[in-house]
Structure formats: structure tokens, C-alpha cells
Amino acid sequence: MVAVKSRSSIQVAVEQKVPKPQRWSLETLFLIIGFFFGVLFLATTPPFQVADESRHFVRAYQISEDVLHALGWIPSSDKLPVSLVNAIEETQYLHVDPESKTTIGHTLSLMDDDLRPEARVRYVDTAGYPFISYLPQLALIIPMRLLQVNAVVTLYAARFCALLFWLLVTYLAIRKLPVAKHLLVFIALLPMTIFQAGSLSADCITLSLSFLLIAYYVHLAHKASYVRSNEFLVVSGVGALLTAAKLVYFPLVGLHFLISPAKFRSRRLYVLTFALTVFVCIATLLISYNNFLTPLFSPEKAVAATSAQGPTPYPQLNFLLANPLNIGRMLAATGGKYGRTYMDGFVGHLGWRCASLPSYLYVVTILMIAITAFTADSRLFTRRWHRLLLIGIAAVISGAICLAICTDTFLNHKPTFLLRGIQGRYFTPFAMLIGLLAANRTSLNRRYGRYIQAAMLPFVVFLLLNAFYFLVDHYYEL
Template identity: 30%
Template structure:
């Protein structure tokens, strides 16, 4: 098979081609919450990882030119018929950044995401500041570095996955996934990390070697903890580590010790997040998880009613509702992509030992609980 037809290489080619297309054609700040991601990424690029408070308000101190940049496009979100002209965008290509002319701007979701998923965007913005480029380049270099980081993570995941590489390929290349990767959203790095973690778990579940290198186990657990650090509810993925057989640790005692340490660190961070002040944005799903634990029957009743009303919207959104989730793709494309995903999931051959039905059921159960907590 030619190398470009292998799933990893094919993904990388398509991700860069279509990702760069999204990067260039998506109007400024027309991905969900992109103005706020600009503020947060700029803070991180200057070494400001915590929150900034002024008169009791949470927000950011950023160049006034950046505030003017995203403010110029706030008439567009949720109005899919409104178009942005090339002239509107390019006029900011000449606007100096003026990094010392700062202003405070308040926004309640200043710490909705931790700092680390903004590192690629911050690196791009640091380059723009170092080269003294106009404010325009904060957005586009931030987007570019975010896209490259996401593509590298998913490429590594597809290469590492012992089974289902084409399914990972299709999941990563949904239109909404490409849009998020080509924006300033921290979801790009978080999603890429989730792909890489799942590939690592697949290797630990299915790899033929009895005892992998210690770095493999430690690295996979570190990825799991890093994913928990990105969003509270993602900590539930720790339950997937239960499927790792004891032979991978060398003994049952080592397995018990390793999993106890991992679960302890994971749970400690989740509890810390819940006690971080009661801000739902900072909890990242903590409120919903508490509701699930306190009254699961009512929670699932509400969930079923929500699915009845919004189920079709969620199915469409999974493949792609673009812009601020206000730009619909053709219904035929949505249906085709879902059929393609289901077909590949059912028909893709699994070399060697595949997942057992009980393992698949456990993975599906963890996924459903995690989705409920995020939802």
C-alpha cells in the first residue's frame, strides 16, 4: 500500500489541506467563544496563567487593539446570512498590536479552561509579538499553531492504535472537528490528547507483549491525568484503565498499586475542582456530575426529554454545525457521514485480538456517563 494511503499519512494530508482551508476561510472570531479564547491565549503568551481581577470582576488585561479586533466582528455570530468582506478582515493587517497600550476587559469564563491547552495558540501569539506583527497575526498564527498541534497529536494516535485506525481517521476529520482545530479553541488540543490516550489504552489492552516498557504505562497514565486537567468531567475516563490486564504491570500487586496511585491523583484533582469556588465554568461539568450522583433518576429523565427535543440537533452537531453552531451542513452529508462512521466501526477488521464484547460494553458505558457529565 502506498504510504499516502495509510490512515496516518492520509489523515495528516487531509487534515492540513482542509484545516488550512478552514483557518483561512473561517471569518475572524466566528468559531464558538473564539474572542474569549483570544484573550486567554494572549494571557498565557505573556506568562499570565491565573486569573486577573479588577473591581471584583474576572477578566484579562490585553492590548486595546486586540479588543477592537474582535469587537469589529461581534455583529456576525448567530446570523449565518451576514457575510464578512475581505476588506473588513484585512484592514486589521495594518493595525499595530501596541502591546503596551492595554485595557482590562471582563469576561466571566476567564478560567473556564486551564492554561495548558492554550500553549500552541500562545506560542503562535508569542511569535507574533516577538516579530512585532500587527494584531491580525495574533489570530491567524494562534490558529495555525493550534491546528499543527492537533494534527500532530491525532497523527500520533492513529499511528499508535493497534486497531480501528480508519475509524479514528473519520472521527478526527468531521467538519466540526476540523473547524475547532483551525480556530483558537482549546478543544483542539484536548481532543487530540483524547485520541492519543485512547490509542495508548488500546495498545495496553491488546498489545501482544506481556509487560510493556515502564515508560509506556507511566506515559499513558500521565496522558490520562493531563486530560483530567483539561476539563473536570473528562476525569471519568480513568475508569477505562480498569481494563488494563495485570500482566501489563508485571504482577497483580503492581497493578493494584499503579491504579490506586492513578485514581488517587485523578480524584484529588476532581475534588479540588469542585471546591474551586462553585463557578460552573471552572468546574467544567462538575455541577452536572453532582446532579447525576444526587438524583440519577431525575437526571436521566431530564436527559431523555432533552434528547427527544434536541436529539437531531446533537446528531447534526457531532458531524458539523459550523460557525457559532448556526451554519448547517446539507442534511444528506450528515446522513452519509453517520452511515460511513457506523459502517467502518462495524466492518473494519481488527488484526490479532480484538476487543471482547464485555470490554466494548464497559467502554460504551464509561463514554455514556462521561457524555452525561459534560452535557
């Protein structure tokens, strides 16, 4: 009997040591779903039919030619190839007339046109972003320009390169995030997020880097050991690239204060590392936007530029800053007027903001995100200081987006309380911050969390299938 008991106990011990077969991780499922639907979206969307994609492509193409000219491989020119401009003009009708359709044959015919880089024409409708905003796309545009590849073929190749970059960086963010992984996967797999990631838009780099920066800060806040120097370098590097790509997301470096000072060798080092991160971000921004230095070294040029705009170059901004109450009124009026549009643009308003999902899907998706956020389990974000910090950063970014849009409306010489130009996708990078505010330690996590998380991915796939159908239905005859 003793021997039997001994053998039985050994068997139990062996069985306990045998690891159970591992299912696919959440980040692996993200890669599979994101890659599949990302390729579907970018291949189905006709050329230049992502919002403002023609302006972004022109900007990236000009940067690629500047690089090749600096290397002495092509001559300098401030004009674009005629074939590229013709491709933009031949597809413009699709967003000018939302009821118009196209065919795959039309896209293939645009791909047959030789680049002919020597035939040039002036084209001025370009975006104003720095080269950092297009780093993933430039990795392919530069060699393809050197090989004189067709402009539309280059566009699709650059879309694919952007998608791969976004998938890789977001995958790293999901792996690094210690809590609320399902919430980040949900936000990252929204139709609008994937659609923008596989495009020439700057959203590819801003979305992925903002996810990674948030995940890394939350990781450092949760870890038990000291913050190492290499971890600080990662945070500074990601924050610098994100700031240079889109300045309004610079306040995300304030997440540094989620980390306890006890995880640094001294409180002085705690403050110093934050100051160094801010310095690196600002320095990178000034390098990428070197025209910011013009007023310092050439004040006469700055005065001349301001005079050319008239006495009030930014009437909308001046109107809001003249009375602080005007900002609150503007937010209330704009939110009331375009709040539904922002929700649609956050979830999935594809194409040139014209391929829409059914109305009920927008509402259900927002509710599902909220429920997923409430089942996030995190002791860290139940603390009042951390909640106030998240709210403050989200508010600052929202205000920065509004003020940035105000400066872009300087041509409107009639100030208004309705601020146009804001898109719902602008708020995607800090949707995770809002979701973390719902993190709790209640029984809701233990009772229903696993069911809601299990239902999240099937719902996301259902949502993406609907988005793909309505994208195809909008642009092609079925």
C-alpha cells in the same frame, strides 16, 4: 531438467523476497487531507468566528501576558489592548446577525491595526480554562505578544499552531492504534473535528489527547508483552494533560482495565499503576486549577462567594440532584429536543454554529461511520467485560458533560428539563469508544470491509469539500 527446476525455484524465492511497493499509509493520508482542509478552514473563517473563539483568545492572551510579566519582560495589567477588543467588536456582527457577510478586505484592514499594548481597556468576557488548554497556541502567542504583533495576525498564527499540534498528536494516535484505524481516521477527519482543531478553542488539545489516550490503551491491551514503565509514563502524562484541559474526559483513564492483569508483573502492580495514574491526573488538575484549593485554606472566601450567589447558586443542578428521576427525565427531554442538533454539531456545524451542511449529509455521514465501525475487526472487543467497560465509560462521560453544563447554568434561576449548552462536538472524544462496541469477527469484515474502507476516504474528501463550500458561502458573497 534438474537445473531448470532449481533455477525456477530460486527465481520464485527471489520474487517472494522482493517487497512490493508500499502505498501511502493511512496515517500519511490523514496528514495530507487534514493539513489541506485544516488550512483552508482556518484561513477562510473570519476572525473570532469559531464558537466562543473570542473568549478563548482573550483567555490565552491574558495567560501569555501573565507569563511575560512573571519573566519581568512586560508590566502587569488586568486590561487588554484596545486594538484587540476593537477587532472582537468589529467582527461580532457576523454571529449576531447570521445573514450578514464579510470580505477579505475587512479582515486585512483588521490586520493593519497596530497592537499598541499601552492603550488598554477592561474586557471581562473570557473563558475559564487553565493554561494547559492553550499550550499549543501559547507557543506562538507569547513570542508574538513580546514582538507586539497585531492581534488578528496573532489569532491566525495561533490557529495554525493549534492545527499542527492536533495533526501531529492524532497522527501518533493512528499509528499506535492496532485495530479500527479507519474508524479513527473517519472521526478525526470530520469537518467539525478539523474546524475546531484549527482554532483557539480548547478542543485542539482535548480532541487530540483523547484520541492518543484511547489508542495507547487499546495498543497496550492488544500487545503480547509486558507493559513497560515508559509506556505507563506516557499514559499517565497524556491522561494528566487531558484531565487538566477538560475534567469531564478524566474517566477515559478507566480504559486501563482493558489491559489484562497478566501483562503486569503482579496483580498488585496492576492496581497500583492505575492508582498512580489517577493520582497524577488529579494532582495536575489541582495545580492547573489552583483556585480549587481555596475552600480548603480560605473557607471564609468560599462562604462569601456562595453568599453572593444567593441561597441556591446552582438551582439547575440542585433541581436535578433533589430527585434522581429528574436526571433521567432531563436526558430524555433534552435528547428528544436537541438530538438532531447534537448530530449536526458532531459532523459539521461550522462557523459560530451557523454554517450548515445539507441535511442528507449528516444522516449519510452517521450511517457511514456506523458501517465503518461494524467492519472493524477486533477479537478483544467481542468480550462482554470489555464491551461493558466501554459503555460504562461513555455513560460516565456523558453524565459528566451534562452535570458540567448544569453548573454553568447557575444564573438561570428557573430549573428546566431542557438542558442548553451541550454541543455535539463534546462527544467526539469518545465516539471511538462507541464505534469499538461494533467490532466483530463475522464474515462482514472479510467480505465487505476492504470495499467500505476504500470508499471512506473519498467520502470524507467529498464531505470536507461540501463543508468548505458552505463555510465560504455563509461568510462571503459568491
